[in-house]
Structure formats: structure tokens, C-alpha cells
Amino acid sequence: MIGKLITNIKKTQAPIVVGLDPMLGFVPEYIRKAVIREQGETLEAAGEIIYRFNEGIVEAVSDLIPAVKPQIAMYEQFGIPGLIAFKRTVDLCRAKGLVVIGDVKRGDIGSTSAAYATAHLGKIKIGDTEIAPFDEDFATVNPYLGSDGVNPFLDVCRANDRGIFVLVKTSNPSSGEFQDKESDGKPMYEIVGEKVNEWAESCMDASEEACGYSEVGAVVGATYPEMGKRLRTIMPKSYILVPGYGAQGGKGKDLVHFFNDDGLGAIVNSSRGIIAAWKQEKYASYGETGYADAAREAVLDMKADIAEALG
């Protein structure tokens, strides 16, 4: 599946992913009002609101980008109807040819991790029938439980041509509380990074399009460029998913170290910087009915910023 992601990146000339993390506050009032008029102040209405909002964004930007990253928490907060909107969003984006990275940060042990992997990347057998429950292309995985938590994901990735991004160094201010603690002279994020490299080598995408990259990638925040530089060398076969650009403070120039010399190896996420662009002063002229066009303009600006930084 990393081969498909790389193909999409080359085609669009854009190592970027749009985070579809809709909060109700990002959605223009005319959409919220219209749906609530039909369905009342219900979870069902909330699910429909965020799906319609996503639909507009995806229509406007799908030709410019290789991938989307829906953050499942933003859907789960609306209960079952929210998760229905998540599933509809996954299906919509895959039908458009976009690679879908489910930002689910799941992780457990043994049969439980296997169940999460099946839910998001695999197929479940009911009687003699196999069904893909959520059917994303990639999922993000939390490594705190060790190999027992990750190996079941690798099995499902191998069987279904899917991939994962393992949390290594997250973009938030307090990520260092545990991730930076040093053991035998190495910070925890490096210890996790070395393990990611092992997992990556055991789960390669053999297709030509994959250019020697693995189905196992890593999450490393744009807000920690020096650590990104070090982690880039520790995990040479892993794509790095880079959150923290834009709203969290990461700049284009911070990103250069996340890429390999082949110009590949990283994909940069922006969520609210794109989907809520219409609320920024810079894009205010689009107005609320132009929210999707504002998102398109913000994607073009992000592409230019990153292209300039990468020289």
C-alpha cells in the first residue's frame, strides 16, 4: 500500500495529507442550520453535518493531494452516527482514489490488537463470508504495549496489502514526558524508532512503486525537526507521517530533514490549516459558502511552501 501512496504523491507532486478532523465549529453555519432543521439537535444531525462538510472539502481538493487522514476521535465524539460519518468519509475518499490513513492510534495486545487491525485494515469472517469493516488503507498505532501490540497489525497488513504508522515522537508540547526519557544514553523515541525499523524490515511492500519503502511507517512531529533528522537515519525504510505543520507551529523549513535523499520518505499533515482555512483572515474573502474553495487555496499555498522548503 505504501507503493500506492508513493504513486499518488508523485502524481500530485505533493507530499501532503489533509487531516479530515471536522469539529462542529469548523462547519459553516448554513450547513449546520440546514441539517438541524431537518434532523433536530441529534447525534444523527451532527454526523450528517460533518459528512456534508467533508464532502465539500474532498470535492474541492481531491485532485491536488495524494491522501487524507480522518481523525476518528472527531467522529467518535458523535457516537454511532459520528462513526457512520467516518465510514462514509473513508468510502468517499477511497472512491476518489485517495489513500486513506485512519488516524485511530489503536494499540492493545494479542487477540485484541488483532481485532483492531481487522476492524480498520482487514476482513472479518462471519460464517463463510468475509467483510472489511472500516476498510482504511493505513492506520496509526500506539507502541506503548510493545511488539505484542504491533505484530497483529503486521500480520493483517501482509495479508491485505495495507500499512501502519507507529507513533514514535508526537508533535505535542508534553510528548517528551515519556518519549524523551533516556535509557542507556538513548531517548525512548529512538528505542521505539529502532523497533519500528525492525518491524519495517519484516513488512516490506515488494512492488516497484514502493521504491524500497516498507508498509510500516512512523509518526514524528514537525515541531521536533532535530529529532526528526536523527529518526530519519534510524528508520531509513519507513515513511514518516509528519503532524504539527501549520496550526501547531511547524514550518516548511523544519520539514527538510524528514525526507530522504530520494526526495521521498515523508508526508506532511495539515488539518485545521486546510479544512478551517475559511476562518483565517488570509482566506476570509471566500466567506462561509466558499469554505471548500478556501481549503483548495490553502492546499495550494501549503504545496508551494513545502516545495520551496525542499528546494
Added chain:
Amino acid sequence: MIGKLITNIKKTQAPIVVGLDPMLGFVPEYIRKAVIREQGETLEAAGEIIYRFNEGIVEAVSDLIPAVKPQIAMYEQFGIPGLIAFKRTVDLCRAKGLVVIGDVKRGDIGSTSAAYATAHLGKIKIGDTEIAPFDEDFATVNPYLGSDGVNPFLDVCRANDRGIFVLVKTSNPSSGEFQDKESDGKPMYEIVGEKVNEWAESCMDASEEACGYSEVGAVVGATYPEMGKRLRTIMPKSYILVPGYGAQGGKGKDLVHFFNDDGLGAIVNSSRGIIAAWKQEKYASYGETGYADAAREAVLDMKADIAEALG
């Protein structure tokens, strides 16, 4: 909410929680066949199968136990219909007066962690209406992202009288890969434990029933009793949720160190040891139609084992 859990534990004289982690293989064939006959080999059928199975178990054991712990992965693997079964199970158990610990192991940062907390323990506002999406009493939380990931849960716990259990030392064989790494002479699980103690002190349940315990508990596996002994002293105000008893190898005698001198402070989970008891030789005489009675017998045996161990 820890006050309610302690009240339930005292009433039932049982510091135990039944893990409602249904796999299709645990469900007697007569249930599976009946539902598939009605609904075909669909995700909807799978959801209905595991809900009916749970219903039987809950009917049979609810008077004996204080709490249940549904593992959401086992529902998520059946997609939306599975999550509907999860929600129905939460509602059924709360209606019976059981405390529901959602074993969701969520964790992210900032507004995303807030969304997970809202989904499971809080209320979401849609227009002027507030709705509780999943409405569990407790949730399990992954600490890898640090305080930024946990604080939003604390806010929601304080506002809604709910609680969390933070993963500290998990029960699986590879948990030591990262959790046991030493930094300045302290293993990571102790560093996390100290942080849990801080979070616990900032989020106390002031009710008399809480006996001085906090809304912030910890997960420590029964398979590591010596580490449990040490963690017990580091987090005196935290209830410890102890997985790994039974199927994973933890014995009654291993549990004594997880409790405080007041006889409180720990709750021991068993999942397949209870819900799939009918498949064990020991309870085989119940047959498949007696699966719920076998679960009841297994609960009584577990209570006796733990009571003996605690003297």
C-alpha cells in the same frame, strides 16, 4: 465515580470485573445459527450475536459482580453494527447497576483527546442540546503522549463524575520492551506511575464512599506481581485495574500486593475465563445452552480464589 465502584465492590464482596470481550468463537453455535438464519452472514448479524451472548452472561452474573469491562476492539471488528452492540451492552449493564469500564485504550492530544473523552465519558453539545455519546463510567487511557493526552480526560471526569484507568504496566510478555526501560535508575512504568499519582491527586472523588481514592486509576498486569507491589506504593490513591488473571497466567496469590491495607485499591479482571467458561473442561457439563450458568459458576470460583488469596 470511584465511590460507586467501591460501593458496588463492598456490596458484592467481590473486587472483580468481568471482561465482556466476545469473540464469535466464544458464542454457542445455537445462538450464531439462529441469528445468521434471520440476518444472513452480515456485520449486523455479528453485532446481534455478540449482544445476545452478552445479555445471557449479564443476566447470569450481574448480582455477583460490581463491574464489567467491555473491550471495544472486540466490537469495533464488526464495524458499525459491532459498535451498536457495544453501546447496547453499555446501556444494558448500567441499567443493571453495574459500573462500566470501557476498555478503549484511547489517547491523543489536545482537542483530539478531548473528543475521545467526550465520546466515552462526557456529553457533546449539538445546538443547545447535550447528549452523552457512549456514556461509560470509566475508560482506559494510553499515556504515551504525556499530560497533553491525559489532561482533557481529567477535565471531562471532573465535569461528569467519571474516571479513567491509565496504562502503566500491561500484562503481556512484551510489555517490558518500552515500559521496563530504565532512565535515571527508574523503569518507565515507575515514571508513568509517578505521573499517574500526580493526575490522581488532581482529580479526587470527594464523596464519602470513595474512601480517599481518586478518579484516576492505573492498569497493572497480574503477571508482574513484584512490579505491582512497587506501583502500589507509588500510586496510593489510585485504584489498580488488574488484567492477566486466569487465561494469561496470573494466580490469586499474585494479587495480594495490588491491594492496600484497607482491603481496597484493586479490581481484578477476567474475560475469557468467565465468558467462555463453558468451553473449559471444568465447566463442560453445562453444555452450550448452559454457557451463562457456566459463567456464573466461574465467577463464584474466581471470587473464592481471590478471597482465599487475600485471606
